[in-house]
Amino acid sequence: MWIKNPRIGIAKEIMELQRPIGIFDAGIGSYAIVERVRAAFPAQDIVYFADRASFPYGAKTPQQLLNVVQSATEYLQAQGCVAVVLASNAPSVVVLEPLRAAVSVPVIGIFPPVAEAVRRSASGRVAVLGVRSMVDSAAMQAYADAHRGDAEVLLVNASALVDLVENFAFVHRPQETQAAISGFIAELRAAHPQVDVMTMSSTHLPWLKPFFVAAAPDVQFLDPADSVLAELAPHTSVGGGRTRCVATASAELSLDDFNTALRALGTPLQAELAA
Numbered sequence: 287m288w289i290k291n292p293r294i295g296i297a298k299e300i301m302e303l304q305r306p307i308g309i310f311d312a313g314i315g316s317y318a319i320v321e322r323v324r325a326a327f328p329a330q331d332i333v334y335f336a337d338r339a340s341f342p343y344g345a346k347t348p349q350q351l352l353n354v355v356q357s358a359t360e361y362l363q364a365q366g367c368v369a370v371v372l373a374s375n376a377p378s379v380v381v382l383e384p385l386r387a388a389v390s391v392p393v394i395g396i397f398p399p400v401a402e403a404v405r406r407s408a409s410g411r412v413a414v415l416g417v418r419s420m421v422d423s424a425a426m427q428a429y430a431d432a433h434r435g436d437a438e439v440l441l442v443n444a445s446a447l448v449d450l451v452e453n454f455a456f457v458h459r460p461q462e463t464q465a466a467i468s469g470f471i472a473e474l475r476a477a478h479p480q481v482d483v484m485t486m487s488s489t490h491l492p493w494l495k496p497f498f499v500a501a502a503p504d505v506q507f508l509d510p511a512d513s514v515l516a517e518l519a520p521h522t523s524v525g526g527g528r529t530r531c532v533a534t535a536s537a538e539l540s541l542d543d544f545n546t547a548l549r550a551l552g553t554p555l556q557a558e559l560a561a
Contacts, residue, residue: 303331304525307518308362308370310335312343312354313452313539314547315490316373319396319511320529323371326515331525333367336557338544339534341452343376344417344445344488351419352381356388361560363391369521371514372396375487376420379429394517398426398487399508400433406506410437411480415444416487440478444470444491451490452539454547456497464497471501485510533557 309320313336320334340354355377359370369392372378372385378395386393403412412434420426421441430439447470450456456463475481483506486492492509499507531548535541541559548555 303333303366303528303530305368305523306331306333306366306525306530307521308333308335308359308365308367309373310337310358310362310370311372311374311489312336312341313338313490314454314544314551315448315451315488315493316371317548317551317553318489318492319371319373319514322511322515323518324527324529327519327522329524329527330522331527332529333362333365334529334531334555335362335560336531336533336544338452338539339536341536341539342417342445342448343374344419344448346419348380348419348423351377352384352388355381355385359385359389359391359393363389367391368523369394369518371518373489373514375489375510376417379420380423380425392521394514394521396489396510396514397429398485399510399513400430400439400485401435403483403485403506403508404433404435404437404439406508407437407483409480409482411440411478412437412483412485413440413442413474413478413481414485414487415442415447415491417445417448418443420487440481442474444488446470447494448488448490451493454543454550456494457547457550460497463494464500467494467497468501471498471505475502482506483508529555531555531557532560534560 337358362370371394382395398414450463485508
């Protein structure tokens with residue numbers, strides 16, 4: 287379990303940043319958002335928080351989701367973050383408004399690009415791939431209904447694919463990863479052959495895009511990250527362009543494994559343990 291007051295050395299390092307933006311989810315998925323924010327705002331200071339002790343979000347109830355994301359947001363606010371990106375589709379869809387009401391820092395969520403998927407679809411059949419807590423929620427059904435127009439939107443549980451990212455199978459065991467994704471896509475398309483656009487609506491899933499494309503080259507796979515940058519822009523500032531990484535860990539998801547994966551992905555970051 288992580289705590290809100292990390293070791294003094296980590297806190298001092300974070301405090302050296304100038305008006306940082308906090309970006310977090312339950313693991314490696316949100317690093318893709320960190321890269322997008324860094325590319326769009328090169329001088330922005332960032333605190334990247336991988337709360338792996340809370341993985342997976344997809345298995346949590348709405349109240350459990352709210353509890354863990356509120357704790358993470360308050361942690362980042364305590365480190366001086368002027369805005370926080372909740373870089374996970376599931377809690378953004380299910381608990382973003384209660385979270386915003388509970389904290390005093392601006393929180394930006396990330397949402398499945400349903401309307402964009404519908405615009406791109408020739409068949410009027412699209413699929414939202416996400417974790418169970420999102421696709422099974424009334425909030426996600428309402429969100430899909432509000433953006434689908436006359437199209438059919440399938441909500442598909444892809445929690446097993448998220449695990450391929452967080453356990454780094456996609457880095458260390460690419461053939462196994464491809465087999466799992468190809469099987470998943472084949473089963474989905476056998477049941478729904480007209481689906482021609484799918485949204486990768488967990489921030490973990492865009493890491494798997496090459497495997498998705500190999501499994502279904504005729505399908506468009508959409509990344510939900512694009513909308514975050516526009517909403518974040520008013521909160522950005524000129525700092526040193528630095529990124530600090532802190533993480534939690536569990537018995538199954540160690541800090542050493544996380545740092546090994548960061549190196550394998552070619553990132554310059556070294557995560558420090560938040561507790």
